[in-house]
Amino acid sequence: MALRVGVIGGGQLARMMIAPAVELGLDLRVLAENEGMSAQLAATAVGDYRDLDTVREFVKDVDVVTFDHEHVPQEILRALVAEGVEVHPGPDALQFAQDKLVMRSRLAELGVPQPDWAPARDAAELQAFLDAHDGRGVVKTPRGGYDGKGVRVVRAADEAQDWLDALADGEALLVEELVGFVRELAQQVARRPSGDMVAYPVVETVQREGVCAEVIAPAPAAADRLVRVAEGIGRKIAEGLGVTGMLAVELFETDDERILVNELAMRPHNSGHWSQDGAVTGQFEQHLRAVADLPLGDPGPRSPWSVMVNILGGPQEGTIGERFAGAMIEHPSAKIHTYGKDPRPGRKVGHVNVSGDDLDDVVYVARAAAAHFD
Structure with missing residues (x-):
């Protein structure tokens, strides 16, 4: 029988695990929050990931559980682990992606x-922190923020x-210094439960209005x-936090030549979408290999350069x-990936x-191909 991997969350990340799961001979199953989500092709259940009975019912028929997002409550994750369910990344690691204050303390x-x-x-x-940092700071809500949400410069x-x-x-x-970057x-790394780890090339990300573009x-x-x-x-964080699966570490390169950690994601991440077509082993395949404790693939690039451009919003007219x-x-060299979502400004x-x-x-071809969907 094929190893059964359950993904909690039916968004685009789960959607993009479907093809590599098939190629790896894995049986992918998805708990989607709602009908018609991106990963509906593999959605074997629909329900609230915050309800323990719903999650328990879903995991009865899987061998290992992983995630499309970091929002599953700790009490549910710990209940699954206590009942013998393989959960990757586990709650002890995932807590650091769920709460930025907890993350900052542990990274320190x-x-x-x-x-x-x-x-x-x-x-x-x-105010005391602002006064000690040139009267400026970045305030964040410790939980739930993403794509610029829950962040203010004050x-x-x-x-x-x-x-x-x-x-x-x-x-x-959480208040942080306003970094001059x-x-x-x-930086992405992948780590198996056995501890084996591989690292992808460090990439540059371009943000527009708080969203990776x-x-x-x-x-x-x-x-x-x-x-x-x-x-x-990346390797120190993955090992120190006990991360299993893909880990993305968002970094600042500062104007005073420091490299500082901004945030963490313990799943496939927007910064790694380039690897689907540009690396020997894409991040979605790699995540499945890691959480299933299979040998990790080569993370090296296939070409000197790869560029990913997000399609944001979608067409104002038509589909x-x-x-x-x-x-x-x-643009025949462009690889186009869509998420099965309706167009909406900024989405x-x-x-x-x-x-x-x-x-x-x-860069030119990637931007020009993406512009077709404006």
């Missing part, structure tokens, strides 16, 4: 470079007063030291499907991958 214990930070329980604590504590007022007893916001990077692999003009430091940070032919005719509805020898040409 590991000696990983990161921005100055502090918990802010009230306006006085927040210059006075009252600019986050609504978030402070919403805190329950014992809760705090020259670019954002991402483009990824260049490998990061241009990356000195050997930067490559070594980024990979070392996404109507745009495929034009993009394919004009990630797909991405385009292009690889080649000349970076300027690769």
Whole structure:
């Protein structure tokens, strides 16, 4: 019988695990939150991942559980583990992707470079941090934020007063120094339960309005030291937190030549979409190999350069499907991936991958192919 891998969450990441699961001979099963989600082709159940009975019913027929997102509550994850279910990444690791304050504290214990930070329980604590950091800071809600949500740059504590007022007893916001960075990077590693690990090339990510718009692999003009430091940070975090599966470490390259950890994701990640077509082993196959404790694949690039451009929003008129032919005719080297989502302003509805020898040409083709879906 094929190994049965259960994915909690029916979004685009689960959708993109379907093809590599088939190729690896794995039986992929998905618990989707709603009917008609991106991964509906593999959705064997629909229900609330926050309900223990629903999750218990789903995992009865799987050998290992993994995730499309980090939002499954800790009490449910720990209940599964206590009942003997293989969960990767496990709750002890996933907690650090679920709560940014917990993450910052643990990374400090590991000696990983990161921005100055502090918990802010009230306006006085927040203002004290701002006063000590040139009157500016980045305030984050510790849980639930993504794609720029739950993040504010503030210059006075009252600019986050609504978030402070919403805190329950014992809760705090996270405040960080406003880092002067020259670019954002991402380092991905994959780790098996046995401890074996591989690292992908460090990549440059381009953000627009808090959303990842483009990824260049490998990061241009990356000195050997930067490559070594980024990979070392990724490996140290994966091992130190006990991550199993894919880990993405978002990084800042600062104007004073530091490499600092921004955030973590313990799953396939937008910064690794390029690897679907540009690496020997794409991140979705690699994640399945890792959580199933299969030998890891070669993460090396197939071409000198790969560029991923997100399709954001989708066409204002007509459907996404109507745009495929034009993009394919004009840009036959482009690999187009869509998520089965309806167009909506700012929504990630797909991405385009292009690889080649000349970076300027690769960037041009990727952007031009993605523009067909505007």
